[in-house]
Amino acid sequence: MSLPAVIGLAWAGAAVAMAAGWLWQRRRANAGIVDVIWAAGVGGSALLYALLVDAAAWPRATLALLGGLWGLRLAWHLWLRVRNEDEDGRYRHLRTHWQGHQGAFFLFFQAQALLVVVFSLPFLAVARNPVDGFTGWWLAAVAVWLASVAGEGIADRQLARFRADPANRGRTCRAGLWRYSRHPNYFFEWTHWFTYVLLAVGSPIAWLAWAGPLVMYAFLRWISGVPYTEAQALRTRGEDYRHYQRTTPMLIPWFPRDAVPDDPLQTVTADSPDSPDASRKDPE
Structure with missing residues (x-):
């Protein structure tokens, strides 16, 4: 699969996940879920690129393991905070500033989907590495x-x-x-x-x-x-x-x-x- 296609797939997956996260925060008034989805999305992109980009097997396997574990640990840590605590003060401040406007929150969540792609770019460089072993x-x-x-x-x-x-x-x-x-x-x-x-x-x-x-x-x-x-x-x-x-x-x-x-x-x-x-x- 070409690099633009792989990047587009990563963005599409992140956008759908962020839309689901926006619905979740709308029901629970807790926008901290955006951080959980961001971490999981970036870590998931490491797995996606390791699977779909054609280059040496060793760097791709290393990328899948290290990038995937990093994302899993961070997403789980953030989820425990979101699940067990009130909304983070930063997001309460935004909620007050935007007067609870859900359109603003939706755009904010979708901006985070784009950031998933930005932060996944280093993984592309690793996935394309031909140096094996x-x-x-x-x-x-x-x-x-x-x-x-x-x-x-x-x-x-x-x-x-x-x-x-x-x-x-x-x-x-x-x-x-x-x-x-x-x-x-x-x-x-x-x-x-x-x-x-x-x-x-x-x-x-x-x-x-x-x-x-x-x-x-x-x-x-x-x-x-x-x-x-x-x-x-x-x-x-x-x-x-x-x-x-x-x-x-x-x-x-x-x-x-x-x-x-x-x-x-x-x-x-x-x-x-x-x-x-x-x-x-x-x-x-």
Whole structure:
């Protein structure tokens, strides 16, 4: 099957799934399902391209396994949140902004179907790779995938534990990886996309694999990731989150900075939940 036909099939499947998701959110007033469908759609596109694009078997099998497992893990994690929690604050904000207009939500869902295609482009580069068998690039790709997916999974679990404790309502998670980055889940999600850059080495369209980390960084840093998440955090956590912003790196993990001298939250006691020695359960 030609590449345009395969891409068109991926888009059609995503568009139908997003239309079903729009109907689901209309009945339940929870637009968080769009994230579940996006993750499943991108992961599903890895399987689709591995099956339908004609090139070496080894990179296609690797793509199906790594891309499929990544999408399955992320979609399941997001589904548990959608199923068990109220609508995410970002989508409640959109619902208020659009005054519940379902036409706006439908267009939003269909825009996410297009983004499924955009984020599937690195998979095409891998699927077209004629280099078969084990290589140093393949081993490096698997190492990056393992580290990134494990890191994102750890960050997600730490955040889920924190959110599950009612005592943490209105407060900011600073436990585990969240001590070193305000968005460690986003960081590992971003580094995960370098997997396909490495797997695509030798492909005639290897350059296309760079769409993954470049586009993902742009979305996380400036469009739909950090800006929306932090705006919601400031609305719900106020000064606690401002303190977190002043002391903790935004994306790339590093050691936290000292609080500024006039910071009203800089002093904590050993018994305070904000103390480094305090026992915490782990979101944002």
